[in-house]
Amino acid sequence: MSTVPFFGELSPVAYRGPESRDPLSYRWYDKDRVVLGKRMEDHLRLAACYWHSFCWPGADPFGGETFLRPWMKAGLDPMAAARMKADAAFEMFRLLDIPFFCFHDLDAAPEGATLAESVNNLKAITEVFAAKMENAKVRLLWGTANLFSHRRYMAGAATNPDPEVFLYACAQVRAVLEATHALGGANYVMWGGREGYETLLNTDMKREMDQMGRFVSMVVEHKHKIGFKGPILIEPKPREPTKHQYDFDVATVYGFLERYDLLADVKVNIEQNHAILAGHSFQHEVALALALGIFGSLDMNRGDPLLGWDTDQFANDVGELTVVFHDILNGGGLTTGGLNFDAKIRRQSLDPADLLHGHIGGIDTCARALLQAAVMLEDAALTGPLAERYAAWDGEEGRAIMAGERDLARLADRAVADNLNPQPRSGRQEYLENLVNRYV
């Protein structure tokens, strides 16, 4: 039974198997079940996010709050409200038995009257977190700084035309990076929601990209200085809130990391909803990050492909995630990364139990997908045909070409001399799609 009044009579959510008809149980998430030699919990490294469930009031661009959470009541002392919120949050982590959480500085602690006070507020609340974590199982997957909500950041944080805003952002990031380190966080995330533009008419992209390059470089340096071992993760998103964000997608972030020589320290945190807003499938973004060596972690949610904004719904498509997890398992799995549910219940989902339903759905979807992906991988259902398809490149000439031992003229001459007329082979897409459906 819950110990925090907000959750009323709700009990911890337990695994009860696929046949369970209890909507507040797990049907697939069986944390101790061993999959490919590892516990499911250790594979998935599931995390709940603080902001959507505890800070968002249910408002949207056309309507005000719907949730009326007790800690959002007008007139409360902000630090007292922050502690009430923390109680509810950690209670939800307990009820869900989720091993990780994530937060922004401003989710946790209110902005103070001065920058110094803001920093102190954060320190105070992270001490509350630390105390709670001692008595709980939950650990920190990552922390991050909110450099997008306050009006000072309306024209960017690192990319602001005013260097003082850049400095302000330095202070915020330093505080959260150190808090993350103190709390034993596994990663540190940067999402540049305002690092972009509304109009090119007032924007110098070259300057702004250079500023952002400098900023991330300084964060990397500081991470090493304080001994934080986790990677810095950039979370790509193409647009929203701005018209264009510099961290558009995985490929764009890769170019940025190359340009500013950051590949050794920075990886990506990929979100499904951001992927589709950029015109890519989730699998594409994950597979590309793996191919480029910058895969870090996932923001696990789903967008609506028919809507043009970030709906951040809980994942519920097992088929989509099965192939994603297949690629991740095949690429070595999540290491420091995890699956952060950057997802929110709909604004009409008013009941505390709805918070549990949302997470349960997401968690079970991940668990089921993991199980299927593992079998698919063990069967070499996809990897087998794939290796076979490219096998000719593993021949002598193929290897010589890729090793740079051939030039254009020589290959062209050979093509003409041998009167090459290569015949295409079926791509077998429908066969492969059916094959995947056999596992789903």
Added chain:
Amino acid sequence: MSTVPFFGELSPVAYRGPESRDPLSYRWYDKDRVVLGKRMEDHLRLAACYWHSFCWPGADPFGGETFLRPWMKAGLDPMAAARMKADAAFEMFRLLDIPFFCFHDLDAAPEGATLAESVNNLKAITEVFAAKMENAKVRLLWGTANLFSHRRYMAGAATNPDPEVFLYACAQVRAVLEATHALGGANYVMWGGREGYETLLNTDMKREMDQMGRFVSMVVEHKHKIGFKGPILIEPKPREPTKHQYDFDVATVYGFLERYDLLADVKVNIEQNHAILAGHSFQHEVALALALGIFGSLDMNRGDPLLGWDTDQFANDVGELTVVFHDILNGGGLTTGGLNFDAKIRRQSLDPADLLHGHIGGIDTCARALLQAAVMLEDAALTGPLAERYAAWDGEEGRAIMAGERDLARLADRAVADNLNPQPRSGRQEYLENLVNRYV
């Protein structure tokens, strides 16, 4: 009067001024008019493309040919047809008084029964081109190889799982690159219409990107070997014909060039329609390429932002192009690049005169936009406020930060110590939009 029967009674298109009501005259394109110290013709470097006007029969995915061009009649000898087509094409170049053209190998010359025969066909027709060019003004902006229409390329050219297809592509590119060189071409373009995938289920992206990296590197090496001075240009397009193309957009190509160490030799050829298919404005792609130092040339057309495919219509939005040309002029102008009308008349535009109307509209739109952009630049209408907006970064501390002389802790400490509370300034977007409209 036209000397080629296809164009019937049509006469050369001449500049007649903005008040002209002759639909077959230029109202803005006054080639000898000097703008910012250079002739308009030398600024714009306009090019007609061979494929859309002379090779496309008017078909679409739901309907067959509509144009019934004489050189497409069934039963003609392919080389004779190619010569008829060349006659019509060069006649159009003459009627339009356009200084450049562009072509694919397969636009110009038919595929032969063998690769050797294909190469010979191309050689024969480029000799026809060379002869025509001696007596004409038109020069070659760029050549390119069609590595996407034939079924052998259905699963990619450089990225094909079969190395023999890679070799075949080498032979084609070598032939066109050398033909381009022989014809005095200013650039060589690569568009990877099949370098992508239909499904990730049968695709090894890492292998394929490496193959593409190798391929482009070989082309660059060969260019140097034969003494071709123009740049290699990659033309980004996010998708279509495939589900995903590796040259998705300017940012993605930049990352590719960094990864395979090609920045010194390869630039981008940016197309408006491809820009919007990738979710970017045309101005964005141009400004980004300029900022990254990889701006090469433009495929000048327009897409329909409400349609999800490449409509390749003739540009007709002066406002859109004015800001694009402003940025290009401000960035040093087109050097080897030009404005290639990669645009086609609608399939219902059956008359030979429609070919002229399409080009006239596009050319006048460019000319008018150039004139406006030049005045805007001379007035420093946008550059003035822009410099002012970022001026604080040119101060001592700003320069020190950007020079890497500050670290995170120091800046954070200063922000707290100084109790910074930077106040945002208006971005003045509406003011700037109105300002631009004053020039349009």
Added chain:
Amino acid sequence: MSTVPFFGELSPVAYRGPESRDPLSYRWYDKDRVVLGKRMEDHLRLAACYWHSFCWPGADPFGGETFLRPWMKAGLDPMAAARMKADAAFEMFRLLDIPFFCFHDLDAAPEGATLAESVNNLKAITEVFAAKMENAKVRLLWGTANLFSHRRYMAGAATNPDPEVFLYACAQVRAVLEATHALGGANYVMWGGREGYETLLNTDMKREMDQMGRFVSMVVEHKHKIGFKGPILIEPKPREPTKHQYDFDVATVYGFLERYDLLADVKVNIEQNHAILAGHSFQHEVALALALGIFGSLDMNRGDPLLGWDTDQFANDVGELTVVFHDILNGGGLTTGGLNFDAKIRRQSLDPADLLHGHIGGIDTCARALLQAAVMLEDAALTGPLAERYAAWDGEEGRAIMAGERDLARLADRAVADNLNPQPRSGRQEYLENLVNRYV
């Protein structure tokens, strides 16, 4: 000089001609200029909207207020704040010399502790409006009820599963309809921002559409009962805030009006941004409404075709509006309708002057487009070729077919007997596009 401190030193905006370089003047809007026999002001019937300029704090889904308007300060008495806001609003109307405005009940007056108090608040503020209107030029284009912001409406107003919400909405609409009538409003608008669904899993579309049909019917009956002469206008929007709204687009609203027998009393208020969100051009929606006989009024703004949400920017594309106004003039012009700037300055446009810049840009764009459309219409530039294109349908057989005097078999027999082989004619799209550009 402004009499309201908020606008500081700003002076009324006057017409100064196309060469004016004063950013706070009109370059095209010359209200008394006669166009096609009518004053420009009477053609355009421009309106400012209350909500975006005076109620929106500059917040977006990822950030809080930026504008810090005096009347939004925490701790103010809500009715006093409402009066301050009205002062600023009417001062802007005066500075812009705009002849109309529009408002929602909740824009004008705060929600009270009870429904009765809310109704009284609205009454009190509309008396303030009435008093101001006596001494001002501005009139009311339309009023409307906000049935979407409060949490009671989260699952719809008319379409709510709870009939009490339906009743609540009746009370609100009755109050605003009567206030609109009292203030001499020319129309009454209904926008169903919550009349749709988030998920079909909990939605009975048939019930909900029937509820909405009943609701609109009751509003129409009440309008007649109180003697309100203006039309009821439905404003289509496909989605946002919900996943799907029942008033998706003009065609959908037309079907709804047919189904519930409302064609005699209800027309549409078409917004550019909503048009493109629905996948249509603005011109399409206007032309369709004209063709179907349900054209009412316009919400004049612009969306960004590359963004998937309602950006509600000020119109600035003269070319787009020229063809729209051409069709409207050709269809008889705006009668009770007008051009309501349902547009907001960007959240970075912090200065009071930015409110003027936004409106000036929109107004001048409309004025310029009107002038061009009028000339195009006088020249029969488009209407001439159009009539000619369909002329064959005005022949005897064409008229007989359309009059229902032919049946399929007879026409089919004739086609075979006459061995018909109709030859297509050029659609001349590029020619027509160039023609329009001659006027732009």
Added chain:
Amino acid sequence: MSTVPFFGELSPVAYRGPESRDPLSYRWYDKDRVVLGKRMEDHLRLAACYWHSFCWPGADPFGGETFLRPWMKAGLDPMAAARMKADAAFEMFRLLDIPFFCFHDLDAAPEGATLAESVNNLKAITEVFAAKMENAKVRLLWGTANLFSHRRYMAGAATNPDPEVFLYACAQVRAVLEATHALGGANYVMWGGREGYETLLNTDMKREMDQMGRFVSMVVEHKHKIGFKGPILIEPKPREPTKHQYDFDVATVYGFLERYDLLADVKVNIEQNHAILAGHSFQHEVALALALGIFGSLDMNRGDPLLGWDTDQFANDVGELTVVFHDILNGGGLTTGGLNFDAKIRRQSLDPADLLHGHIGGIDTCARALLQAAVMLEDAALTGPLAERYAAWDGEEGRAIMAGERDLARLADRAVADNLNPQPRSGRQEYLENLVNRYV
């Protein structure tokens, strides 16, 4: 074993159960299994389409044929080729044991030198069909006329500016409607691929919609005249090949049917890919058609939500179809309608077996979804909560409102008098989504 050389060694596809690892077996489609009192085959009424599998050569806008089907070889006598094609098609129907097929006139028989010859060609091939059908199980779900591929239709068939084209279309439709009747077809379909526009500049929408209204009315009259009992089905599609098609979506077609008084005879054939191109989910279009009473049949396929064109892939998302079939079963099931696989294998799927893989995947997806939908419906998993959600409307006041026995003032007065303050209830979206996933 196949009797037609094209399919080589392939054997009929049989049901082998969910554990089958034979890719050429059915895992879920067990035609005689009784579901909700009806055989699965009778529920699903599956149909193969002629065009994609047998007429499309594998070409796309950037590439030529890939399939090289024997009956497409250059130089064949067209009628002989048509018979070869019919052999292959009916052999595929047999191998798949599919109970229905669909065709366009031009799929079946080649266009002749004259209209009369075309009509005769169709007659000859439908006699071939009739003969084959005598010895086979397969029946005709629907026939349709191709009024979009030939250049005469480039500007529309019914909506063409040339009445002779309208007549030509009459002849074609009469022939196919009568052929459909003769072959015992269950429905007749109209898809208006060219009934739309490329540009409004040359389009009179009112005229064109009236022409289309007249055309469909004539088809309906003829259907009655010849005693054809099946419904006429219009297939909505928003765009492609044109910029805008008049049959945009279900709601638009509904308005059209109302306007031209066609509701009694015409229903809709809904395609998944067209639904998403119009910005709707498949379930939305189906549920809306059911609510409006115009649900007819389905074109079963899937589009790629990230691509802007009609990919017409085979359905493979069981979750999506489960809710669609739930709604259909709940609405009375398919009556004359069926599930036509308007789907094509990818152009890289070269092998005859790929045709089977595509259909098997689609068929099994439908079968599995049907099974799940039936259980969900038996459990009242969704219908129960839905009825409960709207229950208040079934009360006395709710019924009185919907019966038109209340007016606005009375309800408004009651709301104020009772001081209504309705409290929202959770929409339970996540709970319901998880519930559905329990069945999937």
